[in-house]
Amino acid sequence: xxxxxxxxxxxxxxxxxxxxxxxxxxxxxxxxxxxxxxxxxxxxxxxxxxxxxxxxxxxxxxxxxxxxxxxxxxxxxxxxxxxxxxxxxxxxxxxxxx
Amino acid sequence: xxxxxxxxxxxxxxxxxxxxxxxxxxxxxxxxxxxxxxxxxxxxxxxxxxxxxxxxxxxxxxxxxxxxxxxxxxxxxxxxxxxxxxxxxxxxxxxxxxxxxxxxxxxxxxxxxxxxxxxxxxxxxxxxxxxxxxxxxxxxxxxxxxxxxxxxxxxxxxxxxxxxxxxxxxxxxxxxxxxxxxxxxxxxxxxxxxxxxxxxxxxxxxxxxxxxxxxxxxxxxxxxxxxxxxxxxxxxxxxxxxxxxxxxxxxxxxxxxxxxxxxxxxxxxxxxxxxxxxxxxxxxxxxxxxxxxxxxxxxxxxxxxxxxxxxxxxxxxxxxxxxxxxxxxxxxxxxxxxxxxxxxxxxxxxxxxxxxxxxxxxxxxxxxxxxxxxxxxxxxxxxxxxxxxxxxxxxxxxxxxxxxxxxxxxxxxxxxxxxxxxxxxxxxxxxxxxxxxxxxxxxxxxxxxxxxxxxxxx
Numbered sequence: 001x002x003x004x005x006x007x008x009x010x011x012x013x014x015x016x017x018x019x020x021x022x023x024x025x026x027x028x029x030x031x032x033x034x035x036x037x038x039x040x041x042x043x044x045x046x047x048x049x050x051x052x053x054x055x056x057x058x059x060x061x062x063x064x065x066x067x068x069x070x071x072x073x074x075x076x077x078x079x080x081x082x083x084x085x086x087x088x089x090x091x092x093x094x095x096x097x098x
Numbered sequence: 099x100x101x102x103x104x105x106x107x108x109x110x111x112x113x114x115x116x117x118x119x120x121x122x123x124x125x126x127x128x129x130x131x132x133x134x135x136x137x138x139x140x141x142x143x144x145x146x147x148x149x150x151x152x153x154x155x156x157x158x159x160x161x162x163x164x165x166x167x168x169x170x171x172x173x174x175x176x177x178x179x180x181x182x183x184x185x186x187x188x189x190x191x192x193x194x195x196x197x198x199x200x201x202x203x204x205x206x207x208x209x210x211x212x213x214x215x216x217x218x219x220x221x222x223x224x225x226x227x228x229x230x231x232x233x234x235x236x237x238x239x240x241x242x243x244x245x246x247x248x249x250x251x252x253x254x255x256x257x258x259x260x261x262x263x264x265x266x267x268x269x270x271x272x273x274x275x276x277x278x279x280x281x282x283x284x285x286x287x288x289x290x291x292x293x294x295x296x297x298x299x300x301x302x303x304x305x306x307x308x309x310x311x312x313x314x315x316x317x318x319x320x321x322x323x324x325x326x327x328x329x330x331x332x333x334x335x336x337x338x339x340x341x342x343x344x345x346x347x348x349x350x351x352x353x354x355x356x357x358x359x360x361x362x363x364x365x366x367x368x369x370x371x372x373x374x375x376x377x378x379x380x381x382x383x384x385x386x387x388x389x390x391x392x393x394x395x396x397x398x399x400x401x402x403x404x405x406x407x408x409x410x411x412x413x414x415x416x417x418x419x420x421x422x423x424x425x426x427x428x429x430x431x432x433x434x435x436x437x438x439x440x441x442x443x444x445x446x447x448x449x450x451x452x453x454x455x456x457x458x459x460x461x462x463x464x465x466x467x468x469x470x471x472x473x474x475x476x477x478x479x480x481x482x483x484x485x486x487x488x489x490x491x492x493x494x495x496x497x498x499x500x501x502x503x504x505x506x507x508x509x510x511x512x513x514x515x516x517x518x519x520x521x522x523x524x525x526x527x528x529x530x531x532x533x534x535x536x537x538x539x540x541x542x543x544x545x546x547x548x549x550x551x552x553x554x555x556x
Contacts, residue, residue: 003212003323007331011319014332017116018339024123027434027459030344030441031181033122034311038188040115040135041318041337044195046146047325051202052161053152064202066161068195073165074172075188075195076139081173082184084132086445089178090125093453 032086039079045072100148107145108329114138115333119340125454142329178449179406182307182438183238189310190231196317197224201284203324208274216323218267222287223317226263229291231310237295238303238438246299253361259290294360300403301480303438305348305359312341344440351434351460353486353497379515382533384542387509388549390533391417394471394507396427398463400500401443402436404477404512405539411450413543414476418452420550429456431463431500433481464501473505475526476539477512483524494522508532511539 025033045068051057052065114134121131146152176184200221203209209217236242263286270279298306315337322330349356382390391397399418405411421428430452436443444457467473475482482502485492502508503526510527512534526532535542 003216003326007323007326007328010328011323011331011335014319014335015339018119018336019343021116021119021123021336022340022343025119026124027347027432027441028444028454028457029122029125029128030347031185031439031445032128032441033119033340034185034308034344034440035181035188036118036122036132036135037311037315037337037340038185038192039139040118040333041192041315042195043111043115043139043142043330043333044192044199044318044321045139046142046327046330047199047321048161048195049143049146049152049158050149050325051199051206052157053147053154055151055153057154058206060205061202062157064198066157068198068202069158069161070165070168071191071195071198073162074169075191077166077169078173078184079169079188080132080136080139081170082176082181084129085173086178086181086448087125087128087132089445089448089451090128090454091448091451092125092455 028090029087032083035079035083035086039076039083042072042076042079045069045076048072100150104145104149107141107148108327111138111142111145112329112332114141115336119336178446179409180239181445182303182442183235185307185439186231186235186238186310189307189314190228190235192314193224193227193231193310193317195224196314196321197221197228197284197287199321200224200317200324201280204274204280205277208277209324210274211271213324214271214274216320218270218283220317220320220324221284222263222267223313223320225284225287226291226294227310227313227317229288230295231291231314233292233295234298234303234306234310237298237300244300246297246302248297252293252297256290256293256361259286259293263287263290297361298359300438301435302359304435304440304442305345305352307439308341308345308348309356309360310341312338312345315339315341348435348440351498353494377528379527379534380530380532381536382509384535384545385549387533387535387542388546388553390507390509391421391426391472391474391546392424392550392553394426396466396470397421397429397472397474398467398470398505399428399430400473400475400478400482400502401430401432401447402476402478402481403438403442404479406437406442406446406477408477408539410476410539410543411446411452413540413547414447415450415452416547417543417550418456420547424550429458429463429466431458431460431467433460433478433500436478436481460498460500467501467504470505472507472509473502475502475508475510475512476543479512479524480522482526483522485522485525488525492522502526503529506531509535511535511537511542513538
C-alpha cells in the first residue's frame with residue numbers, strides 16, 4: 001500500500017470544502033452541527049468492518065475490530081437520532097406543534 | 099464488478115455527507131440534512147459489507163446490535179442539559195474506534211513509509227482524544243472537579259510528554275518492525291490526553307469540546323490515508339474542519355488564543371483580586387421585578403450556564419409567554435460561549451418551545467440593548483461584565499460581551515454575589531440601575547410569572 005498524490009488532493013479539497021460549508025452554518029445550530037459531524041465521523045465504521053470481517057483475522061484484530069465496530073455504531077446511531085431530536089425542537093413563532 | 103459498485107456507493111455516500119452539512123446551515127433544511135446523512139452512512143456500510151474482503155458477518159452483526167442497543171437509549175434518554183456530556187462521550191467513542199483500527203492495522207501489516215505516518219497520526223490523535231474526551235465528560239458530568247487543576251511545571255511536563263509520544267511515533271515510522279515501541283507510543287498518547295484536560299475549567303469547555311471534535315475527525319481522516327479510502331478522508335476531514343472552525347469561533351468569542359485556552363489555565367491570576375463583596379447592591383423582590391417587567395415594552399433576556407444548571411428554561415418560556423401576551427417585546431441574546439458547548443443555550447431554549455426567531459446572536463442584538471427597558475440576566479456572568487470593555491487590567495479585558503449595561507434597567511437573577519468562573523467581580527452588579535434578584539433561577543422566575551399572572555386578574 002502507498003499514498004498517491006490524488007489522495008492528498010482529496011484531503012486538501014475536503015478541508016477547504018469543510019471550511020466553506022461550516023462557515024455558513026447558523027450559530028443557532030452549532031450544537032446539532034456538532035452531533036451531526038460526530039455521526040458522520042462514525043464513518044470509521046468502514047475501517048472497523050474491514051478489520052473485523054476479514055477472513056481468518058487474528059484474535060487481536062477480532063477483539064479490536066469488535067470494539068471499534070461497536071463504538072462507531074453507538075456514535076452513528078445516537079448521533080443521527082439525537083441531532084434529529086434536537087432539530088425537531090427548533091420551531092418558528094406561530095409554528096404548530098407536531 | 100462488485101468493486102465498482104462499492105466505489106459508486108462510497109462516492110454517493112461522500113456526496114451525501116457534503117449535502118448533509120450544506121443543508122445543516124439553516125433550521126428549515128436541517129432535518130433533510132440528517133436524512134441524507136443517514137442515507138450516506140447506510141450506503142457506506144452496505145458498500146463495505148459487499149466488499150469481497152469481508153467474509154465473516156457474525157461478529158459485525160453482534161457489534162451492530164450491541165452498538166444500537168447502547169446508542170438508541172443514549173440518544174433518547176439524555177436530557178438536553180446533558181448534551182455536552184453526550185458529545186464528549188461520542189468524541190471518545192469515535193476516537194477510540196480510530197485508534198483501535200490503527201493498532202489492528204499496525205499489528206497486521208507493519209506498514210512502511212507514508213502509510214505508517216498516517217497510521218501513527220491516526221493512533222496518536224485517536225488515543226489522546228479518547229482519554230481527553232473521557233476527562234471532558236467527567237468534568238461536564240461533575241464526576242471530576244470542574245475547576246482547573248494546575249501544578250508547577252504543568253506545561254513543561256505536558257509538552258515533554260507530547261514530544262516523547264511524537265518521538266516514538268517518528269521512531270515507529272523509521273523502524274516499523276520494532277513492535278515493542280507501539281504499546282509505549284499508545285500509552286504516552288493516552289496519558290497526554292488525560293493531562294491535556296486536567297487544567298481546563300468549565301467555561302473553556304466549549305472550545306475544548308470543539309477541539310476534541312476536530313481531533314476525532316482528523317484521526318478518522320488519517321485512517322482514510324492508512325486504508326487508502328477516500329470516503330473516510332472526506333468524512334473525517336469535514337468533521338475535523340467543523341470542529342476546528344467551531345473552536346476558532348469560541349476562542350474569538352473569549353478573545354483568547356488556542357495556546358492560551360490549552361496552556362494558560364484561567365483562574366489563578368485572579369486570586370489576588372480584592373474582595374469587593376462589601377460594596378452595596380440593590381436587590382429586589384419578585385413583586386418589584388414583575389411590575390417592572392410588566393410595564394416594559396422591550397425586554398432582552400440573557401441566558402447563561404446558570405440557567406441550564408437550574409433547569410430554568412421552561413420557566414423562562416412561561417415568562418416569555420405571559421409577557422408576550424401582554425404586548426411586551428421579549429427577545430433572547432445569546433453569547434457564543436454561553437453554556438458548555440457551542441450553541442448549547444439555543445438547544446435548551448428551543449427545547450422549552452421558545453421560537454428560534456427570538457434567539458439572537460451577540461452581534462445582531464448588541465446595539466438594541468440601548469433601547470431595551472429591561473435586560474434580564476439569567477445565570478450568565480462573565481459575558482455581561484463591563485470590565486471586559488473598560489478595565490484594561492481585568493483578565494477578561496477585550497472579550498466581546500453583551501452590552502447589558504446599556505439597558506435602562508438591568509435585572510440579574512443569581513444565587514449570591516459569588517464571582518463567576520473566572521473569579522472576576524462583575525461591575526454590572528454594583529451599578530445604579532441594576533437590581534439583583536437573589537435566589538434560585540427557577541424559583542425566582544416562578545414567582546415572577548405568578549405575580550404577573552396575578553396582576554392580570556386584579
